[in-house]
Amino acid sequence: MAMPIDLVLIRHGQSESNVMQRTLHADENAVVPPEFLERHDTRMRLSTEGRQQARKTGKYLEQEFPDGFDKYYVSPLARTLETAGYLGLSGDWSIDDRWRERDWGEFMLLNDVEKLKQYPNSFRLFKQAKWYWGPPGGESLSTNVRLRFEDILDTLHREQNGNCVIAVTHGETIWVARFVLERLTPEEWMLQEKDPTLTIANTVVVHYSRRNPETGEIDDHLRWRRVVCPWDESLSWNEGKWTEITHKNYSDTEIIEMAEQHETLLSE
Numbered sequence: 001m002a003m004p005i006d007l008v009l010i011r012h013g014q015s016e017s018n019v020m021q022r023t024l025h026a027d028e029n030a031v032v033p034p035e036f037l038e039r040h041d042t043r044m045r046l047s048t049e050g051r052q053q054a055r056k057t058g059k060y061l062e063q064e065f066p067d068g069f070d071k072y073y074v075s076p077l078a079r080t081l082e083t084a085g086y087l088g089l090s091g092d093w094s095i096d097d098r099w100r101e102r103d104w105g106e107f108m109l110l111n112d113v114e115k116l117k118q119y120p121n122s123f124r125l126f127k128q129a130k131w132y133w134g135p136p137g138g139e140s141l142s143t144n145v146r147l148r149f150e151d152i153l154d155t156l157h158r159e160q161n162g163n164c165v166i167a168v169t170h171g172e173t174i175w176v177a178r179f180v181l182e183r184l185t186p187e188e189w190m191l192q193e194k195d196p197t198l199t200i201a202n203t204v205v206v207h208y209s210r211r212n213p214e215t216g217e218i219d220d221h222l223r224w225r226r227v228v229c230p231w232d233e234s235l236s237w238n239e240g241k242w243t244e245i246t247h248k249n250y251s252d253t254e255i256i257e258m259a260e261q262h263e264t265l266l267s268e
Contacts, residue, residue, distance in 0.1 A: 002210070003156055003222055006164040008069070009206040010057065011171050013050030013086070015079040017041060018202070041101070041108050046082045050202060053231050057203040058087035060230035061166075070163035075099040075170060083203065084168040091166070098148045101170040105138025130193065131179075131186045142186070145176045153180070171200045181208060181222055183247045187258070201235040204228070213242040 020033075046054070072091035074084040077100055084093055107115055116123045119136055126133045134140035156165065179189050192198050200206070208222040226242045229235035237243075250258070 002161050002220060003153075004070075004160045004163045004165040005210045005218060006065075007156070007208040007222060008061075008065075008164075008166045009174050009177060009208075010083070010087070010166065010168045011174060011200055011202055011204050011206075012046070012075075012077075012079040012083040012168060013053040013057075014047045014202045015044045015050055016047055017044040017079075018047070018050075041104070042077045044077070044079055046079050046086075050079070051082070051086050053203040054083045054086035055088065056231040057205060058089060060205065060228070061087060061089060065164065067164075069166045071160055071165045073099055073165070073167035073169075075101065075168065075173075077101055077170075080168045080170065087168070089166075096152075096167075098152050099167055099169040099173060100148075102141060102145050102172045103135075103138040105135040107135040107138065129186075129190065131190050141172060141176050141179075145173060146180065149173065149176050149180055174200050174206055177206075182225070182245050185258075187261075198237060199235060200227075201229050201232065203231065204235065205230065209242075 068089065069091065072084070072089070072093045073096050074080050074093045076095050076097050080099075081095070084091065107119075110118065112123075122133070122136055126135070130141070132140060132142045134144070139145055175189070175193060178184065178192075184192070205226075205228045207226050207228070209224045210219045210222055211217070211224070212219065213224055223245050224242050225245055226240055227237035228240040233240070
């Protein structure tokens with residue numbers, strides 16, 4: 001069985017937690033308010049701006065997909081449920097826990113100063129290689145979230161061949177989807193994740209398609225991708241244009257060159 005013809009991934013709108021995290025990053029001495037510590041991340045609501053973002057993205061989706069979608073998925077977290085509802089697509093939504101956010105464990109409750117103080121080794125590993133790292137009590141992207149997404153792909157192969165599918169999910173889940181669907185290497189993933197021009201903004205639309213945007217022909221794989229931010233064009237990638245996904249194999253020389261990007265620590 002083949003994949004859906006169109007797979008559309010939407011990050012949730014700006015949440016109250018997003019606002020608080022930005023405050024913590026901007027001020028290393030900032031303290032998390034008690035009400036945030038008492039509420040689990042899964043129950044964080046959208047901000048007023050987040051609801052506006054969802055409405056604008058919904059209008060864009062209505063224009064781009066006038067026939068709607070064959071399957072509607074949404075993560076069970078409050079901010080994704082709220083986003084899906086405010087898109088206003090009149091969807092028949094399936095709440096699927098596999099689309100949930102990565103579990104940040106105890107790091108969710110700490111600012112960077114507290115993380116470094118309480119978990120110096122874990123914080124060091126996070127800075128060294130975010131793709132492989134898992135927070136204390138939480139999930140790694142390379143193993144935990146990736147396995148969830150690959151299980152989703154198995155379902156899409158079995159049940160959504162040739163369909164148009166939408167999923168309202170989370171930023172890091174979309175980054176894992178990119179790793180798998182675009183066959184990125186871990187090094188490519190870590191470089192791109194740090195690139196400010198490749199930010200997955202709130203309610204951004206990440207659209208994968210098997211349909212050639214120039215000829216209309218259907219490929220066997222999700223070969224084209226575009227990333228559009230309906231509420232701020234400057235946050236779209238490549239001006240919202242389609243990009244063809246190329247899957248590369250490497251020669252002996254190329255893989256040696258990849259290894260040699262890292263300095264040798266021993267002289268012998």
